[in-house]
Amino acid sequence: MSIGLPHFLVVSTLVFLLGLYCVLTRRNAIGILMGVELILNSANINYLAFSRYGSANYDGQIFAIFVIMLAAAEAAIGLAIVIGIYQTFHTIDVEATETLRG
């Protein structure tokens, strides 16, 4: 059995769901960031898969490189925010940072 587009999509869906689960369930801010990375990477898998099996050009691959770059930038900013949170609350537990409650 050759490996086709549906396999990639299943993998990317699993990665997305794992990332989502991670984001939703982690109370640790870094864990959440990691979940976000998973979600981004699931998107990358989709880009590459559609690029490989769908169209004849390289748009999807270029987008994947953009996403990796954005993910790096996002991680940098996210970690900076986490450090800011830590300096303020002396914890990175997001349950403790509810000062914006209405």
Next chain:
Amino acid sequence: MEHPIATQSLRWIIFLPLLGAVINGLFGRVIQKQFGKNAISILACAPVWLAFAISLSVFFQLRGVAPEERALLDNVWDWIHIGDLHAPMAFWADPLSATLLLVVTGVGGLIHIYSVAYMHDDAAFWRFFAYLNLFTAMMLTLVLGDNILVMFVGWEGVGLCSFALIGFWYEEYANATAGSKAFIVNRVGDFAFVVGAFLLFWTMSAAGHGSVIFREINQHAEVLSGKTFWGMDVVTVVTMLFFIGATGKSAQIPLYVWLPDAMAGPTPVSALIHAATMVTAGVYMIGRTNVLFSMAPTTLHVVAFVGGLTALFAATIGTAQNDIKKVLAYSTVSQLGYMFLGMGVGAYAAGIYHLVTHAFFKACLFLGSGSVIHAMHHEQDMRKMGGLRKWMPITHWTFLISTLCLTGFPFTSGFFSKDEILWKAWSSENGSPLFWLMGFCGAGLTAFYMFRQVYMTFYGEFRGGHHDDHGQGHGHGQEAHPHESPLLMTLPLAILATMALVIGLVGIPHSLGGSLEFEQWLAPVFEHGHEAVAHHAAHGSSATEYLLMAMSVGIAFFGIFVATSMYLWKTWSPDFFTNLAGGKVYTWVYNKYYVDELYQETFINGTLRLSQFLAWFDRTIVDGIVNGAATVVRGLSFLNGMFDQYVIDGIVNRLAEATLFTGQRFRQMQTGSINAYLYVVVGAVVVMMVVELAWAG
């Protein structure tokens, strides 16, 4: 008359007394304190006598030229010039005004001198003379005015001075009210006079000859003929209005009521204003506008009838008065009635003639009564006098002479002037036996009441011996009887009495060998009028004239006889009259026919009731409307407030509450928990996906 002689002397006749009035009026108090009452007297008397001197020169200047040129014009300045209305401040002297000038300044001057003695004990001496001079100036303005407006200045001015002088002793309430009464009653007449002047000017202006100057009115009077106003002949309306003005000023029915009350003023005032000068202003005014009156026979009949009626009516009241001045007051009203009778029958010269003679003898009578009152320490009731002849011979003789003149004793001035009027009343085109009869009966009554007065005052026993007992402060014996007045008072009396005797000589009728010089003298003034009224000389014969003359002398003697038998010989008791018809007649006459009470009931109370009604109307209706409107506005604004408070504010508040409520609900969403947000995001995406798929499916 067309080309009057220009002069500058007339203004001084008015200006001098005016100057005296100003000086005494403004600085009199100081002058009196610094230099005494003599200074005031000189300041007051000199201008009047200077004015008399100028008047004499004016008189002789007029005598010196031909009759048709006898007119002087002194144009002082252009007073009013608006459109058609051209009223210069100008003075006009023709034979008529020159005659009045001599009377006003001459009699006025004598009365000024008399007043010096009469008013000597009065603290407000200066004020009295200021008023008196002002009055003289105003009367001269009235006489000399060359147009209606200037005349009206004088007309109102004399009314003002009359008011001030009647109420001269204003501390007493009755005097002050008498002054007000004179002023208010005169105001009624003045109003008619003004309306008449307006109507005259208006009508003449519409006809292209608008003027208020007398000689121009006379010249263009014919444009008025045939003109109507509200369906009435305009000349009749104008002259009727003028005549109403004259009844106010000259105390004729129905506006005579103020004159008897005017006796509240000092006696020289009564002599000057309320006998010799001001009250004759109405007669003079009719003489001045005789051309108009001659064009209105209806008015002339009314004038004659009212004059005759007043002459008779006032004479009857005079018979029952006990106040020495009241008798003379009603006598004045009665004699003014004769003058109007004369004017009314078109005998203008005769009316003016009686005006002049009356000025002398009535002024003398008033001054004589003043002398008596002075001697009696201001007692005016004749029942407390009597026998004064012994102690006051000069007063007695002058009073008697003037009384004879007034009663028309043969060959005195009153005889000539009154008979002239009675003769014209009978014989003139406008006359009638009725007019003659009224004058004739009045003459008899005049003789009766005047001799009643003479006998009650100067003859018989002195009945006032006790006046020292109450309050005069003199010891017994030394003031037991009155004394003759000082020379300053008796001299004017003597002069006036003499004048009263001889002044008649200027108007002796043809039938008695005279030449009616006075009538000829006034002829230039009245010739227009005589053209309109057919000349009277054609009517009646000499024989009739002698008969009428004899009859009026006869009734005068009858009146004297009745008075003598009642009050001197006492052979016939006055009770005969007082008990006539159960005393009712006497009570009526004694109470002056209750005319004052009638006026009180009708006009005064009517006015009061009207004003009370108007006050009620104002308070209830007008204020009611205003208050009602205010209440309505208040109600409306209350409703408005309620609406604002509950509806508008309610909406705003409910809106705010709703916003708050929703805000409070929505803020629950803002948990601050990142997880919660994420759940929401994911949930929303899932929902959107489901919806999308369902949609697509």
